Amino acid sequence: MSLITPRYFLAPMAGYTDGAFRILCKEYGCQYTTTEFVSAEAVTRGGDKTFRLAKVFSEERPASIQIFGSEPAKMAQAAHILEKQCDAIDINFGCPAPKVTRSLGGAALLDYPEKIKAILEETVSTCTKPVTAKMRLGVKNKNNAVKIAQLIEKSGASRLTVHGRTLEQGYTGNADWQVIAAIKKELTIPVIGNGNVKDWESAKAMFEQTNVDGIAIGRSALGNPSIFQALINEKDIPVSLEEKIAMFLRYVELRKTLKLWESHGDVKAHALQFIRGFPDAAALRLKISQAKSVEEIVDALPNFP
Numbered sequence: 001m002s003l004i005t006p007r008y009f010l011a012p013m014a015g016y017t018d019g020a021f022r023i024l025c026k027e028y029g030c031q032y033t034t035t036e037f038v039s040a041e042a043v044t045r046g047g048d049k050t051f052r053l054a055k056v057f058s059e060e061r062p063a064s065i066q067i068f069g070s071e072p073a074k075m076a077q078a079a080h081i082l083e084k085q086c087d088a089i090d091i092n093f094g095c096p097a098p099k100v101t102r103s104l105g106g107a108a109l110l111d112y113p114e115k116i117k118a119i120l121e122e123t124v125s126t127c128t129k130p131v132t133a134k135m136r137l138g139v140k141n142k143n144n145a146v147k148i149a150q151l152i153e154k155s156g157a158s159r160l161t162v163h164g165r166t167l168e169q170g171y172t173g174n175a176d177w178q179v180i181a182a183i184k185k186e187l188t189i190p191v192i193g194n195g196n197v198k199d200w201e202s203a204k205a206m207f208e209q210t211n212v213d214g215i216a217i218g219r220s221a222l223g224n225p226s227i228f229q230a231l232i233n234e235k236d237i238p239v240s241l242e243e244k245i246a247m248f249l250r251y252v253e254l255r256k257t258l259k260l261w262e263s264h265g266d267v268k269a270h271a272l273q274f275i276r277g278f279p280d281a282a283a284l285r286l287k288i289s290q291a292k293s294v295e296e297i298v299d300a301l302p303n304f305p
């Protein structure tokens, strides 16, 4: 089955890229979304919360569901359970969180190429939808990054997103675009670059320096979904607090429409992102942090005529 590869992707971010935020990004021009990662083990056990996290809404298609785990059979089974409701299954070879790497999931698998191969081969042969992957450059060093990317392609992945940092780097330091470029050069499947893209200027630089087919935006989309508009229009435009609050209120409205009411903590986390960087944000941040419901969060925001 063919898989479309547009230029601009929202990178999955656990705790942030819920359905409402993904659709909000689509409204600003994002062309492809992925759910936050869900545990393959939990999917096969049938946990309600896991299925809520993995839910893809019709308004956001094309979209992928991302899974993590370390057991090929479990990964394949989970992918098969979920594939009906999305356009592709994405496999996580990049998460650095100890709760994931301890059981050899996420980025820990970069030290076990045979496991990566087995997971992909079994999942690809079980699924009717395309299977894609997202990797980091390595655990401690980047020496094997190109080899691992080639293995991922050979094992049947239809597309590869490369986050240009090692597991050890976590989210700090610069993403290494040179290694992303080296990977892109060796692969025939589409390669999506990720890391350190924060506006159109940096996206343009990544395209020029790496020749990637598309770019995945992570943290720079938080509180700033209009980054996708800047990318599409190839022009960075400053966004006012008033505009940011309007975007946040649209996010709240989408959550309501999609019936995503289980946690006001998620809404609060988003509200704090939308006010980041503005003068007087400290007082506003305090008010939002003390709010005990979505209504109180909305009431804490300044009114614009």
Ligand SMILES: Cc1cc2nc3c(=O)[nH]c(=O)nc-3n(C[C@H](O)[C@H](O)[C@H](O)COP(=O)(O)O)c2cc1C
Binding pocket: 011, 012, 013, 014, 015, 016, 035, 036, 037, 066, 092, 094, 095, 134, 163, 171, 194, 195, 196, 197, 216, 217, 218, 219, 220
């Ligand atoms: C809070 C948070 C949660 C994340 N959760 C996921 C996840 O579920 N799956 C995944 O592949 N990457 C996850 N990532 C990594 C991002 O997708 C992305 O690779 C990383 O943030 C680098 O891109 P950026 O520099 O544009 O933020 C997460 C990152 C953050 C900050």
